[in-house]
Amino acid sequence: MPKVVIIGGGPGGYEAALVAQQLGAEVTVVDRDGIGGSAVLTDCVPSKTLIATAEVMTDMAQAAELGISFEDHDGDAATQLGVDLAKVNARVKSLAAAQSADIEGRLSRRDIRIVKGTGRLGPGAGAAGGEVIATAPDGSEEVLHADSVLIATGARPRVLASAQPDGERILTWEQVYDLDERPEHMIVVGSGVTGAEFASAYLALGSQVTLVSSRDRVLPGEDADAAEVLQDVLERRGMNILGNSRMASVAREGDAVTVTLMDGRTVTGSHCILALGSIPNTEDLGLEAAGVQVDDGGFIRIDKVSRTTAPGVYAAGDCTGGFMLASVAAMAGRVAMRHFLGDAVQPVDLKEISSNVFTSPEIATVGWSEAAVTSGAIEADVVKLDLNGNPRAKMQGITDGFVKLIARRGSGVVVGGVVVGPRASELIHPISLAVKANLTVDQLANAFTVYPSLSGSTAEAARRLHRVD
Structure with a gap:
């Protein structure tokens, strides 16, 4: 043996x-x-559990758009959501x-x-x-x-000599689960997947959030259209995103944390998460x-x-x-x-790996990217279909997001895709199957979808890539 x-x-x-x-x-x-x-x-597991709570907070904050209101025991309108971070x-x-x-x-x-x-x-x-x-x-x-x-x-987690975590106010992403109270102002250093996820989560939990990005946008390694949607949503919800801003140091004084940038600017908050890679x-x-x-x-x-x-x-x-x-x-x-x-x-x-960024909205990707198409690394056609025209999205009050499909020119074989929206991690699966099994856009389009459903946009995007020879 x-x-x-x-x-x-x-x-x-x-x-x-x-x-x-x-x-x-x-x-x-x-x-x-x-x-x-x-x-x-x-x-x-811990981060996605925390994010699950943040998702509920986001849904409740948008409930009024669907005609839902909250009332206290006297019948008066309740106007504020709260979270017990210790219990979370x-x-x-x-x-x-x-x-x-x-x-x-x-x-x-x-x-x-x-x-x-x-x-x-x-x-x-x-x-x-x-x-x-x-x-x-x-x-x-x-x-x-x-x-x-x-x-x-x-x-x-990677840390720097100029930014040492103390486990209380200056934190790596592994240390946030010992917090007993919701941070008043969370500064997140790093705009990659980890930084974006925690910034999105704490914003939904009610903290003021500043995201320090060394690049010109959040998620520089992800689909550009997807990153643009996410940044627009986060800023609309009140996040302060500092682009092209490289951290020089992080220091704590009492209950305050100050992040000093390379250009001399400073940002002061109550807590800081270091998301600097691994x-x-x-x-x-x-x-x-x-x-x-x-x-x-x-x-x-x-x-x-x-x-x-x-x-x-x-x-x-x-x-x-x-x-x-x-x-x-x-x-x-x-x-x-x-x-x-x-x-x-x-x-x-x-090229068969599917991945997801658990922000709000989520961003899921698989296979070849549009950037690869633009650079000439692969010859393919790309179609992008916004979710705001999807009937199920309208019913649920979803206004941000899209489905993007990438298919080889000529054969129509699906080689990549992007989904931005609620539960994109679930919606990417049929595209992942198509990439794995070398399905064509016609085969993907001709599979029945439920009406109304968000997945219907995947089939519609595939139909738009149909070629008549």
Whole structure:
């Protein structure tokens, strides 16, 4: 029976463990922070739970447009929404802990051994069979034989010497769940996905929000039309967005936090979230001795089946860079174990990855982008259909958002798409299926949709790409 040791219990690790056990391997997971990793305990699950509360606040704030009013027990109109952030964060942490326990129980029921502690590659690792050294919290060590090793150690928030978090007023995105009171004025430094999500959430929860962006707009890496819609909505709702503004330092004095910009301007608020990117957890793993190469940023180099440069050593998840998504980590971990254990495997295709920005409205994307079309990287036709003409959107009071489809010129094969709107994370799925299965716009258009429905706009966009030869 082949022996597999997995270092790290996040999505890349635990999903790989389940596949390896299913395929007949003896599996050990060495985990330091808790099964589920940062995705479950400090990042994805907690942040999206917080955002779920923010979504309800947004819906309630717009209820008057649908003819709904709130009244107190005397029949007087209630005019203000409130949120108990202590209760919100208690729920966030409770759900995260429960999810972690559920996953750990699933592993245990499958006879997957879990070793609490840190792991590093030992003698023989990188030669298609070797050892992993597991160090327990008390300092004791255990030597584990591994025919193959998967490294899934994740990443952590990047901080700067001039902007050190204190866990109280200056925060990384992993530290916000200890707040007991709603911040009066939250300054978010960084306008990428993480920064935009937290800025949108705290704005909906009732905080004054200032977003500091080093670029000219929010979400510089996303579809330009989508970013424009989001920025317009956020500014309309009262967010102060400082474009082309690079942070120099962050300092706290009492209950005030001041962000100093490179041009000398300052912004003062009650709290600050640092959303400055991620650093891979690849130190002290014995990578160099085993022959595992990393790039200049410390991220592990892998191929399309998750192999590193060392025989028998695979890697998955945020420690490898690229698309730092839980879904990608899980897929890469599954692919790694299927490849090692001789099962049928389909290499990860980056052009099939769907992703979502959980702002309000959400932004979901898959496949090729319009920027790639404009640059000439691919010949394709693009159509964009605003949601404000969709009947279901009108019923629900949705005025912002669109569906965008990208299809190869001539064949009409769907190669990409963007959805901006409520629950875009759900609406992107039929487009993802079309990209995965090489469906044409005609095939997508001819699938029945419910009337009225937001997904009807996807079919309509596909119909507009129909070509008559």
